[in-house]
Amino acid sequence: MEENSGRIAADTVRESRRRSNGWNTNCETELEIENLEKAEACAYEKNRSREITLMQVVFNIPGRLREFTGNQSAVRVEVESGANLLQALQALFQEYPGLRDRVLTETGETRRHVNIFVANENVRYTGGLATSIPASAEVSIVPAISGG
DSSP: OHHHHHHHHHHHHHHHHHSTTSSOOHHHHHHHHHHHHHHHHHHHHHHHHHSOOEEEEEEEOOGGGGGGTTSOSEEEEEEETTOBHHHHHHHHHHHOGGGHHHHBOTTSOBOTTEEEEETTEEGGGTTGGGOBOOTTOEEEEEEOOOOO
8 A cells, every 4th residue: 555655646746747836737738839839830930931932034045145055045044033133144144154254244244235125125224233123024135236
């Protein structure tokens, strides 16, 4: 009998250690679970809002520059939504590095003999390399043609 009561006492002590105040903690446990679920949901929402949304930009490549894109007349690159022309060009140059020196100067400006159009608008009149790229817009690189 003493052995049985010793076990019961030990079990009671162990159980009370699991409960901080020694009382029935079913409500506290449910509250802890509910708070944990809320915290996890909040963390999920924060991570989701931090996710980067990508968009594709199509670049139309003129015949003279197609040797740098594997003879492709149009290439797609992915950039963050809300990217500007410079960011889209950097993504293009990362995929096709030979294009950079033909489109931009050493100082990073558009070459004088190259016109760039974003959705049929010449970027020289819409903000240059800071021109924002709308979703699913096409960018055309058009070398100037001169002659005499």
